[in-house]
Structure formats: structure tokens, C-alpha cells
Amino acid sequence: MTDFGAVAASAPLVLVGGGRMGSAMLAGWLAEGMAADAVVVVEPDEESAARLRHYHPGVRLIADLASLDADPSVVVLAVKPQIMNQVLAAAASYPGALFLSIAAGKTIGYFAEAFGPSAAIVRAMPNTPAAIGRGMTVCVANTHVTPAQRLLCTGLLEAVGTVAWIDNEKLMDAVTAVSGSGPAYVFYLIECMAAAGQAAGLPAELADMLARQTVSGAGALxxxxxxxxxxxxxRNVTSPNGTTEAAMNILMGENGLAPLIRHAVEAASRRSKELSA
Structure with a gap:
């Protein structure tokens, strides 16, 4: 269990955004022992705020970061990239805080421009399985992030899955293309397998069950x-001259799955570069 002793009510952790990813992280922190009164959630949407009050009654909710009455130790930015500009000015009022962003495409330079050149900033890229505590998050920090702050960020993000760190921020485009967008590739694979099963004569419900369970079971294995x-x-599944080998000859052919996935990752990485420009 992560020690969240560095986060106290007197210098709270502020979570800006209580949506799907933000609420998943909040649930993970509380489950790992963070005190509810050490967290302040900024959530202007009343429906989302009501849901958070119901599931986490001890956590303080405010509608606007500007109304925060204590300097935070950490500000976790979990809003959509499209509305990030709306919270930057208020967040910049806390220059001593550690800023942890999970917004896709928003670079460390983008935040440094708003928070100042000496701000401690961590950029993280989680993926959607974080909603069930099975996410993959990759982080990169600027030079102002201390070892203790880096350790704290690891703990905060491990509450929703596995965490890895990189030193070169340019790799975040590839990270986004592989793990950030990757769940959609797997979901589509399940769709395609189910559709192929139906085309082979299986009832739709059974084909969907087989595809879902096969992919989730293979992942667990x-x-x-x-x-x-x-x-x-x-190779353990692929018997010589068997049914799996017949299928793998198609999937591993010249125009098979490998080049298709490579082109898909290249396209996602390219788009990530465009969005962060």
C-alpha cells in the first residue's frame, strides 16, 4: 500500500475533474488509505458532483478552483484537453504545488508557459482500463520534480494500474499510440472476431461471448x-498443420496484422504530434 502521508488536509491534494478517469483515481486513493479530508475535488458539473458525494461522502467538492482556501501540495489535472485552458489561470495561483496532468496531448512546455519555468510538472498518459484499476500509465517529469514528488506520483497512479516512467517526452506520442489508444484496437478485435464468428454460422450472442471471453482470458494468461x-x-497454441496455424498464416502474412497494426500506431502517433503542436 502506498504511503500517502505527504498529503495532508492542511496542504490537500486537489483533483481538478471528477469524470470517469478522475473518479477512478479518487476511488483508488481512498481505497489505499488516503484520508478523505486530504482531497478536494473541483467539479463544476452538478450531476457529476452529486455522484461523487454519494460514493465518497467525506471528500470536499468545490465548483471552481479559484475558491480553494488552502495551498495544495499536488494539483491533479484530469479535465479534457479541450477545456484545460479554462483551469490554467486558477491553477497557476499555486506555484509551490506539484502539477500532475493526465490530459492527452498537453506537453510539459504547455503547462510551464502557464505555471512558470520553475514549476514541478509531471505529464502522464493513462488508458481507459484505469477505470477498473487495470490501467497502464506512462509518465515523464521536468527537472523541477523531486525524487519524493516522483515517488508520490507513482503511488497516485499505481492506484489505478501499472506505472512506467520515461525520460524523453517525445516518446509520449508513441506511448499514446500504443497504450493510450490501444484499448480501442483490442475492442475492435473483439468486434471483428464476433462478426467473423457470426459469418461462420454462430448465433450473434454466442459469437460475442466467445470473442469477449477469448480475448479477456488470453490477456489474463x-x-x-x-x-x-x-x-x-x-507458439504453444499453434500446432503444426492445425487450425490455428491455418489462421496464423493469414494473420502473419505479408498483408496481415503486423503491418496493419504498425500503420495504425504510426497514424495515432502522427495525430498525437499534431494535437500537441
Whole structure:
């Protein structure tokens, strides 16, 4: 369990945005022992605020960051990139805070321009399985982030899954393309498998069940197989001259899955660069 002792009610952690990702992180923090009165959630939407009050009654909610009455130790920016500009001015009022952003495409330079060149800033890219505590988050920090702050960020993000750090922010475009957008690729694979099952004669409900459970089960097997590579697991399923080999000859062909995924990741990475420009 992460020690959140550095976060106290006198210098609270402020979560700006109580949407799907923000509320998932909040639930994870509280489950790992963070005191409810050490968190302030900024959520102007009354419906979202009401949901948060229902599930986390001890957490303080405010509608506007400008109304915060204590200097925060950490400001977690969990709003959509499109509305980030609306919260920057108020957040800049707390130059001593650590700023942790999970907004896609918003660079450290973007935040430094608003918060000042000496601000401690961490940029993180989580993905949607964080909503069930199974996310993958990659982080990059500027030079003003201390080792203790980096450790705190790791703990905050581990509450919703696995965390990795990189030193080169330029890699965040590739991170976004692989893990940030990646769940959509897997969901589409499930859709395609179910559709192919129906085309082969299966009832729609059964085809959907088979596709869903096969992908989720395969993922669980990957996670459980710590000593075997994914390639080894694939080969274990592929008997010579069997049904799986017949399928893999298509998927691993010249125009098969590998180049298709590579082109998809390239397109997502390119778009990530465009959005952060």
C-alpha cells in the first residue's frame, strides 16, 4: 500500500475533474488509505458532483478552483484537453504545488508557459482500463520534480494500474499510440472476431461471448505467464498443420496484422504530434 502521508488536509491534494478517469483515481486513493479530508475535488458539473458525494461522502467538492482556501501540495489535472485552458489561470495561483496532468496531448512546455519555468510538472498518459484499476500509465517529469514528488506520483497512479516512467517526452506520442489508444484496437478485435464468428454460422450472442471471453482470458494468461514470452504463448497454441496455424498464416502474412497494426500506431502517433503542436 502506498504511503500517502505527504498529503495532508492542511496542504490537500486537489483533483481538478471528477469524470470517469478522475473518479477512478479518487476511488483508488481512498481505497489505499488516503484520508478523505486530504482531497478536494473541483467539479463544476452538478450531476457529476452529486455522484461523487454519494460514493465518497467525506471528500470536499468545490465548483471552481479559484475558491480553494488552502495551498495544495499536488494539483491533479484530469479535465479534457479541450477545456484545460479554462483551469490554467486558477491553477497557476499555486506555484509551490506539484502539477500532475493526465490530459492527452498537453506537453510539459504547455503547462510551464502557464505555471512558470520553475514549476514541478509531471505529464502522464493513462488508458481507459484505469477505470477498473487495470490501467497502464506512462509518465515523464521536468527537472523541477523531486525524487519524493516522483515517488508520490507513482503511488497516485499505481492506484489505478501499472506505472512506467520515461525520460524523453517525445516518446509520449508513441506511448499514446500504443497504450493510450490501444484499448480501442483490442475492442475492435473483439468486434471483428464476433462478426467473423457470426459469418461462420454462430448465433450473434454466442459469437460475442466467445470473442469477449477469448480475448479477456488470453490477456489474463499473458499476465499470469511471467516466465514465458507472448511469442511462446502464441507458439504453444499453434500446432503444426492445425487450425490455428491455418489462421496464423493469414494473420502473419505479408498483408496481415503486423503491418496493419504498425500503420495504425504510426497514424495515432502522427495525430498525437499534431494535437500537441
Amino acid at each position: 499473458v499476465e499470469a505467464s511471467e516466465t514465458e514470452s507472448v511469442g511462446t504463448l502464441r
